[in-house]
Amino acid sequence: MADRKIDDATGVETTGHEWDGIRELDNPLPRWWLWIWYACIAFSIGYWVLMPAWPGLNGYTKGLLNKSDRAEVGQELKALEAHRGEGAAMLRTASLEQIEKDPKLQAYAQQVGQSVFGDNCATCHGIGGTGSKGYANLRDDVWLWGGKLEDIQYTITHGIRSGAEGARVSQMPAYGRDEMLQPKQIDDLTEYVVNLSRRPADAGAVARAAPLFEAQCSACHGPQGQGNQQLGAPNLTDADWLFGSDRASIRGQIYAGNGGVMPAWSGRLSPETIKALSVYIHSNAGGQ
């Protein structure tokens, strides 16, 4: 121990340490400080006994109050479920239109829809719902199977080519792969479709393909190529292309007749959730 001295000015003993000629006085702490310290020790002992505290080889001491963060989280989750139950009840009783017109219900459905969309739909349609080649864009105003609230709800419930009962099914023939048309005819049809969407195309090929389109395609896509939502046949005259708008993509589609598959969600999502999801998708697409 360094040498402890009595400070002349105050009559208090110093700690004996010296920094640049400055000595620290060793004033005793107030006694209430000591009491608070004892109280803290007493409190901690009580805490060990009442609350989970000590780790052991086979777990930990549970504490007499049987309280733990884990149990509290469980309780909070239960409360959350109960809380969500109210919202679910509202969604159950209201019609799709009522949900969308009521600002509060609409906001609630948006919240539910957004999280459900992120968990279940975003894998194919993208987190923003804009889709990609072969996966429909759910944010624009183009709908293969109809964009009304009920149409969307139906599509989600039953899926597309899902094999489920009531699923929406359409099949475009694979004109090339199944050798229904000659490669030259497919080339001509490609030009015809490009022309339909008001883009420059080979006039000769368009003229050659006209009867072919009339015979093969117009049944589903319509004589003017406007599509048919009953059949899920896309409009060929607009700016939206599910499988790509360039010539190679169009030709590939005529050749192979691709059609995507969407699962039926009726077994996996509750009807209330599907309602919320429908409202979310409908409103984000601007509605139809």
Place this chain on the structure above:
Amino acid sequence: MPTLIDNTAPKPDTRSAVSAAERAKGKGDAKGGLYKPRQPIYPKLVHGKWRMVKWALLIATLSVYYITPWIRWGRPEGFPQQAALVDFTGRRFYFFDIQLWPQEVYVFTGVLIAAALALFLTTALFGRLWCGYACPQTVWTDLYIVVERLFEGDRNARMRLDAAPLSFDKIWRKTGKHLTWLGIAFGTGGAWIFYFHDAPTLIRTFWIGQAPATAYVSCALLTATTYIFAGWMREQVCTYMCPWPRIQGAMLDQHSLQVTYLRERGEPRGAHKKGQSWEGRGDCIDCRQCVVVCPMGIDIRDGSQLECINCGLCVDACDDILGKLGRPTGLIAYDTDAAVAARSCGQKAVYKPVRSRTVYYAVALALVGGLTLWSLITRPKADLHVIRDRNPTFVRMHDGAVRDGYTLKITNRTFAERRFDVTFDGVSGARLSQPGQTAQRVTLIVPADQVVSARVFVTAPADADLAGSVPARFIAKSGDIITESKTVFLSGAANPQ
């Protein structure tokens, strides 16, 4: 810098006042050991002008504290009728005609900074005036001492009572004091909670056990701290717990007014008999009145020190004695180190309130105060915030038109429902629409004192001449209230077709 402890002075027996009490309590030596029992202080009642100021401030500050929550204020139906209310559940703060939202908490920051600067300025000018007169610890301790005197008498009677053996008289006096203290403490905690809830409602629900748990907890907590701090700990809170005595040294300089013992005039001190000459001796008769009245238990004649709260009670005590002796008052006075030094050199003492540091503090205070006030006054009645969709940034429609999605948040700070017409400025021919709505124009109805959030689409026709990103703005208009928010209209590259 002022010296906090004057080492040149002869060492007086500063603790004799308390050691008497220690003897009375039969306690051992306070020194030695790691822990020290509190040395009881028995401040004596003093009369004088600073004591009068303290009484006045005690009444004024306590009145403000207890009365404020009961002031009613006329607000429209459905809004609190309480003038000062921190409404946590409604997330609003009301103060007379001012109503603040949580996001306007910067006003509090401004007020707090201004308060800190005002404290700095006051300290630089007048020393620890706050500590001596306005600090809640001082005010409530003062109130508690009044109660203590009521039950146990003044200094001498109290010391006798503490030394006396347990008797019925001692028991009822002590019990009465502590019960009254607890009552005041409970009143303190009780008053505090009224700031957070409608006072007339709360005072009813509180007694029938219907008030929120936070009210009971807050009340209990404040009751306990008031009772312990003002009743038991008193000066120890200032000396050991409060950081301000440590910080205030940085605000003080030789021109700050502090309670000062005028050594040149007082020394050499000593007893004085009536009729004796005052020649060759100081004015201090060592009557120790300045020590016995001090609520901090110090001897101001040792020089300015950390514990001193600048309350001026020793000034009153000394002036009283000097008056009786027929000597001029002011042996202990609010004075500056510079003045003391000047007089000791035979120069004229000049009080200098305008100094660089006081000017800095004053200018900073004016700036912060002005800025806070200005931002409070020019606060808009409504706010529009626009959050642009990020995923997707834009959507191309079947006809080649481009649509951007936005979320608008309109804040209506007025006490009336308002109908905001929303327009979009930036892209010619752009059309506004709302999801699920057929109306061609966007009108948002915002209830009084609410925020409404709405999704809005802006669709630019296919033939619009668009760069990838066009600066634009939303404008929301309701009567004379116009609020706007800048954003951009995104459309990616030029139309691919």
